[in-house]
Amino acid sequence: MTWITLRTTSTQWEAELMQQMLEAQGIPARLVFDRAMPHWGCGVPFTLQVRAQDQWTALLLLSPIEENLEESV
Template structure:
């Protein structure tokens, strides 16, 4: 079965947190390291991948709430 990249992040811990959230909803996910930066001691870029049939559910679970988006928009104005 193939995987698709749902999100990329500069920090592996952030991808691990998203993976744990998806696992709590029984959505299989994996993390793919995107470079050698963790060995240098800076950020550790990673990609979070899910199965294609879980894409939309995972996106909904990981998206910000409408209230948060509205509050951010109002704060910027």
């Protein structure tokens, strides 16, 4: 099974929230903790990975909602 990186974040709670959102929709996801030493003022990077075949569905689920803005004439 091939896993690809979908997002990297510096906060654990954000990575876990994205993982829970994907798993609630039936998309397997995993968190990879980057063991690199954190710099002062920066968090420790967490990487969210999904299976290659779920990449586009996961990106759509995690993308911001586009609002339909109608111009008033």
